[in-house]
Amino acid sequence: MxxxxxxxxxxxxxxxxxxxxxxxxxxxxxxxxxxxxxxxxxxxxxxxxxxxxxxxxxxxxxxxxxxxxxxxxxxxxxxxxxxxxxxxxxxxxxxxxxxxxxxxxxxxxxxxxxxxxxxxxxxxxxxxxxFYSLMQQLKLKPKFAYSFMAAVRLLPLMAEEMQTLNHALKVRGVQRKKGITGFYHKLKSYSIPLLSQSIRRAHRIAVAMEAKRFSEAKSRTYYYRLGxxxxxxxxxxxxxxxxxxxxxxxxxxxxxxxxxxxxx
Amino acid sequence: MEKGLKLTDILVTIVISLIFGVIYKLWGPLYGVVATLGLHIEQLIYGMWFIAAVVAYLIIRKPGVALLAEVAAAQGEFIFGGEWGVATLIFGLGQGLAAELLFAAFRYKRFDMLAASLAGVASAIASIGIDFYYGYIGDLALWNLLILIGTRLLGAVLISGVFAYLLVQALEKTGVTNLVRPASEEDYRALG
Incomplete structure (x- = not known):
């Protein structure tokens, strides 16, 4: 787009x-x-x-x-x-x-x-x-700001995953039921894999960030400086x-x- | 032990919230279309806008998560260009605070359907409170106002209570929640 x-x-x-x-x-x-x-x-x-x-x-x-x-x-x-x-x-x-x-x-x-x-x-x-500005001007804690930026970056991945899920369900010939239970099943078959994968990914990213010494230090340098x-x-x-x-x-x-x- | 939310908690909460942020954004036009049916039928689906706080809290089970989740989801809806603009942020803050206070009242020890439903109701009450200023709903005919309040509360219980609880229960079966939850009493007993 x-x-x-x-x-x-x-x-x-x-x-x-x-x-x-x-x-x-x-x-x-x-x-x-x-x-x-x-x-x-x-x-x-x-x-x-x-x-x-x-x-x-x-x-x-x-x-x-x-x-x-x-x-x-x-x-x-x-x-x-x-x-x-x-x-x-x-x-x-x-x-x-x-x-x-x-x-x-x-x-x-x-x-x-x-x-x-x-x-x-x-x-x-x-x-x-x-988010850089919120950190610099409004003193938002970096762990919130960077979490947000990382999460925004994950969204395209989720969209892709949604596609994959769609194809997988089609290939396996999952039948769609009608009515409210059908809707509930459909909702579940998308939301559960999507949510669980996202949580796993978020967890891995957090571990990786900490392993690379992402810290709460008061003074830090920024790639972008906003004034x-x-x-x-x-x-x-x-x-x-x-x-x-x-x-x-x-x-x-x-x-x-x-x-x-x-x-x- | 560091107090408060750790990076993992925050990152997981915000990722979950942004998924709901996207849903919140898409919910706007849907809400608009349903609203054309009249007589506040649309209020039955209003409860979706309270769900981030409940789901994130039920998954991570820590103080502060509900508030963070709802604010982050609202912020997400806002930066994706949600139709309600800044109003979203104010409503998100109010709804998140209400859910947070409700979970705090249970001393962060209840994670069942009742607590989830009550948190939804608390958020709904907060949103109705803001709507007295934002939507002049006090100036609606009384019977109409009562329908609005009733349907919004019912929707809150159904979507952010029952549905959110079932969703998290299904998630628990995938084992993913063990990654992010603090160790419980039972875990320590199992070790002993």
Whole structure:
């Protein structure tokens, strides 16, 4: 699979800082109950996604297809079954009100904001750099970071093993049973070999690492050194700017009259 | 004897977690598709997102493993571009802590189906707690909220309790768990 892309300024942000900023942003967005404010924030994040990840637009469209699903799963229950006063439609159990509708939309957009941010992070951060940075800037213990990196490297092996298993089961003529027991058997015939092989492999790697004197020493050298750059400041300024502009526009040019979607 | 988790424990936990991280990632679209059926049927499969903590703990049986596993699986889902983004990390942390506390309450001495199911329930409760802020679920009609809570708890028991326990039991037959578990009382008695 081809996953080539261009590097943009988002790639050069310190990964730990990027992660921390996203967590702070997550909490900030949870505090937004004004749908106008949220919609403006969404536009700000979409700009990052559409123009600054360095990935070809075809791939971006493909990745964004599940966003629609996120929107639906996050919003439908609230739209149909949420509390509210101004009834629009009452049909059996379904009770759509103006309040529940805007609250549902708010949840849908919130889901998309998080999805966009998460995907932007995933598309612009190399896992290896993330873990090196976590060790260097946030003092994550090396045994956690290196375990993670080793585990990420094992994933392609597992995919290959899955193929082999598939072929082996076919060659041996394993019959597929129907129904829920059949599903359970199928699940077991894949997951048990896969898990047990992975555990054995992980165990061997750990033994090998210790045999090669992988240690918990405080001072160690790193193959990659990660620091901070002007792009970190740029990212912060962009997000602050978007947040302030989003708030200003929400107050002065609202799309919806509702300013708090919660049920009071 | 070094205290806490050793490199082997951590590496094995994280490898298991990343497998579940991949499953967590694939579970997102599935959850979305099932959700279109309506009336919170999708909550029955929500329990899959609690399974890493339980499975890893049942395999390795050490303090801290459940929390590490759930956080690592969430981190995995996140770096593979999971649809819920950063929310995954917060939910993972909450769910992992809840499962960890539950196992701690049993003083890390129970590894049966009941403990596994209760850990699933604890994770489910943690996720529901976060959902009050994240999903405004307190603003759902009461009957609907109760269905959501009920189905999520049931799914947690079925998937991260019963299924996780059966999975680890099947794994034990391969002998692989002996590699990574600490020596138990019985082992010492067998030596004596």
């Amino acid at each position: 081809d996953f080539s892309h261009q590097e943009t300024w988002l790639h050069h942000i310190n990964p730990s800082l990027k992660l921390l900023i996203l967590v702070v942003l997550f909490i900030q967005i949870l505090m937004i109950h004004n749908i106008n404010f949220l919609l403006n924030e969404l536009i700000g994040m979409l700009i990052l996604y559409l123009f600054f990840t360095g990935h070809p637009s075809k791939r971006l469209v493909l990745i964004s297809l599940p966003f629609l699903l996120i929107f639906l799963t996050s919003s439908t229950s609230m739209i149909f079954f949420g509390k509210g006063e101004t009834t629009w439609l009452h049909w059996g159990l379904v009770h759509i009100t103006e309040e529940s509708f805007t609250r549902g939309l708010h949840l849908g957009f919130r889901g998309i904001v998080f999805a966009v941010l998460g995907v932007v992070f995933a598309l612009t951060t190399r896992p290896v750099f993330l 901070f750059s002007k792009y970190d400041g740029l990212f912060l300024i962009y997000l602050l700017g978007v947040t302030m502009l989003a708030y200003y526009m929400a107050v002065h040019f609202p799309y919806f009259s509702t300013t708090d979607v919660r049920y009071l």
